[in-house]
Amino acid sequence: MRGFARRTTVANTLEWLDRQVSSLAAESVPLRELAGRVLANDIVSEVAVPAFTRSMMDGYAVLANDTLGASAYNRLALQVVGEVLPGQPPRVCVRAGEAVRIMTGAPMPDGADAVLPVEKVETSGTQIFAQDAVPAGKNVGAVGEDIPRGSTLLPAGRRLRPQDLGVLSSIGVTQAAVIRRPRVRIVLTGNELLPPGSTPQEFQTVDANSPMLAALIVRDGGLPLNPGILPDDPDSILEAMRDDADIVLVSGGSSVGQEDHAPVLLAKHGQLGVHGVAMRPSSPTGMGTLGDRLVFLLPGNPVSCLCAYDFFAGRAIRALGGLPSTWPYRKAQYPLRRKLVSTVGRLDYARVKLIDGQAEPLAISGASMLSSTTRADGFVVIDDDLEGYADGAEVTVHLYDLP
C-alpha cells in the first residue's frame, strides 16, 4: 500500500490519450438508422434532383410572356388546355394564350416556362385570369437545381442530421458507410457492491456506476457491454479486460491499495500510460492499453468516476466513433455567488447550482457525494494554474442538462 509518487497533469494526460485514439473502421448502416452517425466517406450523388423540370407551386404552367403586364387591375385571360399531376408524364403542350393546371412537384409540360400560383388567378369555366406577371423560370425547379448529378452532397466526417437522411433518401441511398460505434466494456469490481436493482443492505452498497456509465456511453455514441459485477480478483479482472471491446472501463480498484488489481495487471500485461492525475476529484484515475484496447481505470467513487469518465473516457469514445472529442455540454457564463478555492498544480471539477442567475458552489465534504451531481446544474473547471475564483467572478458553467 503506497501513495501516488507523482501525478500527471490533466493536459499531459489528454496529450497521452489523444495520441492513442483515431476513428474506427466503417460499417454499412441502413438509411433509417443513420441519424447521428458519422459518415466514413463523401456522399456523391449519382442522380440529379430534381430529375425533371417541375413545378414548385400549385397553379398553372404558362408562357411567362403571356403574363406580362397582368395585375389585379389588368387581368389577362388564358385558356386552360389540360392538367398535369405529380408522378405522371405531361401529355399536353402549352402554347401562347394557353395554360395547363399543374400541381406542386408535377413535371412541367412542354412549351411552358413559368408557373402562375393558384393565388394569382381567377377561374371561370375553362378560362383563367392572370392577376400577376411571372418571369420565365418562376416557380419552376430546373433539373439538378437542388442536387446536381455527380456533386458531393455530404462530406466524410459529417454527423448525419435528420434532414441529411431526407436528402440521402431523395438520391436513392439505401445505406451508407459510417464509422463503427465503439464497443465499450464496463468492468465493475467491488466485493461490497450489490448489482443495480438490489435493495441496499447493511455494509453493502448498490452499484451506482454501471447504470451511469452505460447512459454516458450511449450519450457519447458507444455501445455499452455490461454483463455485471466481478469479484475483486486479478484473474477475473484480467479476463474481463481482454473482452472483445474497443475500450474497457474498469470502475473501482484503480488506486494504489493492495486490492487495486487493475493498475498492476495493466502494467504487467499491457501498458499503463498514466496512473494518478493532478485533479480533484478523480486523482486515482489511470489509463493504458492492452492489445488494441484502450483501458481506463476509473475510481469507484461515483463522483470521481463521472468526472474521470467525462475528462478522459468519454473523450476517447467520441473520438473513436468519429465525433468531436469536446464535451457535449452547453456552456454559459455566470457570476459566482461564493468564492471557489483550488490549489495551483491541481485541476478542480466543482459542481455548482444556478440560483437567481448566479453559480453557487455546492458545499461538499468530499468527492463522494453522487447527489452533488444531481443537485448541481453543472460544473466549473478550475485550471491547474489557478488558485480558484473570487466571489462574483464570471465563470464558465458546463450545464449537465443537454438541450
Place this chain on the structure above:
Amino acid sequence: MRGFARRTTVANTLEWLDRQVSSLAAESVPLRELAGRVLANDIVSEVAVPAFTRSMMDGYAVLANDTLGASAYNRLALQVVGEVLPGQPPRVCVRAGEAVRIMTGAPMPDGADAVLPVEKVETSGTQIFAQDAVPAGKNVGAVGEDIPRGSTLLPAGRRLRPQDLGVLSSIGVTQAAVIRRPRVRIVLTGNELLPPGSTPQEFQTVDANSPMLAALIVRDGGLPLNPGILPDDPDSILEAMRDDADIVLVSGGSSVGQEDHAPVLLAKHGQLGVHGVAMRPSSPTGMGTLGDRLVFLLPGNPVSCLCAYDFFAGRAIRALGGLPSTWPYRKAQYPLRRKLVSTVGRLDYARVKLIDGQAEPLAISGASMLSSTTRADGFVVIDDDLEGYADGAEVTVHLYDLP
C-alpha cells in the same frame, strides 16, 4: 382550387398550439432505460446513503486525537490491530494508540473517528507512523450524508441524466414512473412519391420526408410510427389520421389544391384550428384535432416540412413528452455577410452557412431545396415585424448540429 384567404401569424399559431398540449400520462420504465426520460413524480429516498459510517479513503481508521501534532518531522507511531474490508462488518475495535487498516467504502470500526490516508503513513511491520494530523470526522462518510432517508432526491419533471441513474440505483430503485413518450404517426401522401430505398425514376421522386421526420421525432423524444406511403385518396388518409397515436403528421396535400384532402377531412371530422401560416417557407401548414389526436398538416416540400415540423410539430411532441417545448438547437451570434430581406407581416426561416465567423445566407430560388438545409450550418429567424437584417447585422443563428 383557391388561395389562402388569410394566414395566421406564427405567434397566434403557437398560442393555439400551446392551448392543446399538456404532458401525457406516466408509465413505469426499468432503471437501465431511464436516461433522458422525464420523471412523472418526485423521487423520495426510502434509504439513507451511506447506510453506515464509512471510510472515504484507503488508509487507517484511527482516533483523531492520536494524530494531534503528527507531521513528516514528528511521526507518531500507532499499532495496527486489524483490517476492515468493504462490504464486511468490522470485527475489530480501535482504542487509543491503535489503527485499523481500512479500504475506501468499508464500514468504520467502533472507536475510530477519522481515517488517515495511506499517503500520510509509513509502515513498519505491524506499526504505522502517522505523518499528518487528521481532525475527527476526516475522510469519514456519515450515515445519510450523501442522501438522507426520506429526502426528495429528484423532482417531478426532471429529465434524467446519467448520474441520476446512478443515484437511483444507489437507493435501490429498479424502475420509475416517467411521462409516456408520444406515439407519432407519419402519414405520407403523394402519388408521385416512391418509398425510401427506391431509385428515383422519371417524373417520380423518392420520399425524403418520412426518414427526416422519423429522425426528428426520435430526437424530440417521440416514437415514430411509419408504415409507408398512402395513395392520395380521402378514405385512406382519414383512416390513417384515426390511427392509434397521440400526434399525426400528415406530410403532403396540406394546401388548398383539389388534391389537398387532409385539411378538408380535418375540418369535416375534427377541428381545423389553423390553416395557412404567415411564414416562409411553410405557409400551407395546418393543424387541428381529431378526437384526442393532435394533427399537423405539413407541406410536402421537404424544406417546408422541416420548418413546419420544427416550429409546430416538434414543439408539441416535446411538450407531450414532458420536455421543454423550446428548440434543441444551440444558439450563437454571428454578423451577416449579406443582407437578409423579408416582409413585414411574415416570419422568415433563412438558412445560413458559417464562413470565417460570419453567417452567409444561402441563395435559394425557393423553399424547395432540401440540400439548402444540408449545406447550411443553421438558420436565422426573421420575425414578422422586421423587413430583414442589414449586411453586417448581428443575428442569432440556430445551429443544426446538436452537441
